Amino acid sequence: MAWNRDEMAERAARELRDGYYVNLGIGIPTLVGNMVPEGMTVTLQSENGLLGIGPFPYEGELDPDLINAGKQTITDLPGSSYFSSADSFAMIRGGHVHLSILGGMEVSQNGDLANWMVPGKMIKGMGGAMDLVAGVRRIVVVMDHCDKTGESKFKPECSLPLTGKGVVDMLITDLGVFEIDRRGGTGATLLEIAPGVSLDELTSKTQAAFAIGPGLT
Secondary structure (H helix, E strand, O other): OOOOHHHHHHHHHOOOOOOOEEEEOOOHHHHHHHOOOOOOOOEEEEOOOEEEEOOOOOOOOOOOOOEOOOOOEOOEEEEEEEOOHHHHHHHHHOOOOOEEEEEOOEEEOOOOEEOOOOOOOOOOOOOOHHHHHHHOOEEEEEOOOEOOOOOEOEEOOOOOOOOEOOOOOEEEOOOEEEEEEOOOOOEEEEEEEOOOOOHHHHHHOOOOOEEEOOOOO
C-alpha cells in the first residue's frame, strides 16, 4: 500500500536535523511542521517574513494575519521574529537556510524540478521556489508518484517549465524514496520502497532511470 500524505510528510521529517533552519513549501510539505521529532530544535522560515513558525493553530486560536507562504493560518513560537520579505529572501539567497522541502509537479532523473506553472492555467503567483532551489543547501521534493492519468511524474526530462535545473537532492513519493546525485551527476538511486509496494510495481510506474540501492532487489 502506498504512503498517504501524512506518511510522506513523516518520511520527509526524517530529513530534519537538530539546529536546522528549514523552509517548507505548499501542500504536503506544510504537514512536516507538525512532525518535528521530539527533542529536536528546528527553526521554520517563511518567505513572507517569519522565522520560528509553530504548529497549525487549534480552532479558536486562529489569527488571520499570521499565515505561511501558502496562505494557511499558522502560529508563532517564543522567540519568533518578523521581518520584511526582502530580508527573508536575503536569508534564502545568502545560503542561510539548510533545507527546503518542496512540492513538485515533475522531477527529472538528474534533479531538474518543475513545480510552479502549467502552461495555459492560471498562475496565482510564482512564489519563492526559484530562489529556494538556488539558495538553499539541500532540496527535498515530496509529491505523488503519478499524475491523475497514471503517468509518471518522475521522468527522464521534465516536460513542464523548470523551476530549477539539477537542484533536487532527494525525491519522496507515495511509492518510494530516491536520492539524486545532482552534483556528482550519477543520477538517481532508489533508497526505500513504501510498505506493500513491490519493486516491479514501482519500476513499472516510473519513467525515469534509476539505480537500485542495497537490499532492495
